[in-house]
Amino acid sequence: xxxxxxxxxxxxxxxxxxxxxxxxxxxxxxxxxxxxxxxxxxxxxxxxxxxxxxxxxxxxxxxxxxxxxxxxxxxxxxxxxxxxxxxxxxxxxxxxxxxxxxxxxxxxxxx
Numbered sequence: 001x002x003x004x005x006x007x008x009x010x011x012x013x014x015x016x017x018x019x020x021x022x023x024x025x026x027x028x029x030x031x032x033x034x035x036x037x038x039x040x041x042x043x044x045x046x047x048x049x050x051x052x053x054x055x056x057x058x059x060x061x062x063x064x065x066x067x068x069x070x071x072x073x074x075x076x077x078x079x080x081x082x083x084x085x086x087x088x089x090x091x092x093x094x095x096x097x098x099x100x101x102x103x104x105x106x107x108x109x110x111x
Contacts, residue, residue: 019043023039023043024036027039044071048067048070
């Protein structure tokens with residue numbers, strides 16, 4: 001979770017909501033259910049690059065490392081907070097892959 005002060009969130013939220021509305025509209029126009037993915041990727045990529053351009057003027061290794069880590073953290077947090085609980089629910093509903101239990105049992109025996 002990006003822990004930023006509430007006043008900074010307020011300053012960003014309206015702009016983000018407006019962008020989200022535009023992306024949804026464009027995705028709906030595409031006629032493809034997954035059409036939002038490319039739009040979201042483009043928006044996030046261009047936003048990151050625009051911040052780098054305006055803040056630092058050019059790209060440096062340490063900026064690449066920070067951006068890569070930031071996007072990785074976004075993905076990890078999204079997965080931890082939403083995808084994992086969703087998958088756990090689906091596993092309970094549909095059943096797990098049997099070999100997971102076998103491997104876990106083997107690991108626990110060796111522990």
